[in-house]
Amino acid sequence: MTHRHPRRLVLSTAALAAGAALLAGCTGQPTEDADPTARTDRVGSVAPALEQYDAEQVQALWDDESLSARDRGLVTIAVHVASGSTDDLGFYVDKALDDGAGPAEVSEAITHLGFYAGWPNAVAAVDPIAAVYESRGIDASELPETDPELLDQDAEAESARETDVQDQHGDTSQRLVDATDQTVFDDLWLRPGLEPRDRSLITVVALVATSQADQIPYHLGRAMDNGLTAEEVDPLMEHLAYFTGWPKVFTAMPVVTETLESR
Numbered sequence: 001m002t003h004r005h006p007r008r009l010v011l012s013t014a015a016l017a018a019g020a021a022l023l024a025g026c027t028g029q030p031t032e033d034a035d036p037t038a039r040t041d042r043v044g045s046v047a048p049a050l051e052q053y054d055a056e057q058v059q060a061l062w063d064d065e066s067l068s069a070r071d072r073g074l075v076t077i078a079v080h081v082a083s084g085s086t087d088d089l090g091f092y093v094d095k096a097l098d099d100g101a102g103p104a105e106v107s108e109a110i111t112h113l114g115f116y117a118g119w120p121n122a123v124a125a126v127d128p129i130a131a132v133y134e135s136r137g138i139d140a141s142e143l144p145e146t147d148p149e150l151l152d153q154d155a156e157a158e159s160a161r162e163t164d165v166q167d168q169h170g171d172t173s174q175r176l177v178d179a180t181d182q183t184v185f186d187d188l189w190l191r192p193g194l195e196p197r198d199r200s201l202i203t204v205v206a207l208v209a210t211s212q213a214d215q216i217p218y219h220l221g222r223a224m225d226n227g228l229t230a231e232e233v234d235p236l237m238e239h240l241a242y243f244t245g246w247p248k249v250f251t252a253m254p255v256v257t258e259t260l261e262s263r
Helices: 013-027 048-063 069-084 089-098 103-116 121-122 128-135 155-169 174-185 196-209 215-226 230-244 246-262
Strands: none
Touching: 048 069, 048 230, 069 089, 069 103, 069 121, 069 196, 069 230, 089 103, 089 128, 103 121, 103 196, 121 128, 121 155, 155 174, 196 215, 196 230, 196 246, 215 230, 215 246
């Protein structure tokens, strides 16, 4: 059964670009970079040990096939967006595209993260990604539709989720409950531009990166229902330790462990 709702709210690429252009105009921020896919080459002049770790341990992450390079690309993009860190975002988007992520998937990931990492962080990601797309000749024809045919929904599971959220939060903010049902779960999660497993993956990443441990059990369980395996969670946690920091990962580890053990 395909669900639609008349009060749909879609974060289009055009809208994101317009917002980013407005922000750039207000701050005086340049809208063009000389090389959108470059990383700094000055690490060794400041922190040679960091440069060595980057060349050895971090590079070893990308060579480890227990989590695909494509997945690592989406994970790393999600960390950057959720953390509001865009300096190297173009580099990792370019790498993710080389490693098998499609432009539409990256676009859809940014849209999804607008809801799970906040609008400002999603809008801030637009300019560096737009520069990469421009350098590659990627245009609107390769990006997701704003109003696609939605995927089918698990009616039983969604009914249980709606009841739980209503019971917990309806008395406090019915508007939030309605928006969660109508926009997030009856729309965003059903968009076909990103597989449900990948939506769940970047959602878990955003939660770890922003220390939202209470939300992890539901979304990690959903990720595993959508195809993420326990074997992939292991290298995912290691990858996140490097890209979002050891403390945030260890903050998440108790609930990650409980979730895995419960299955």
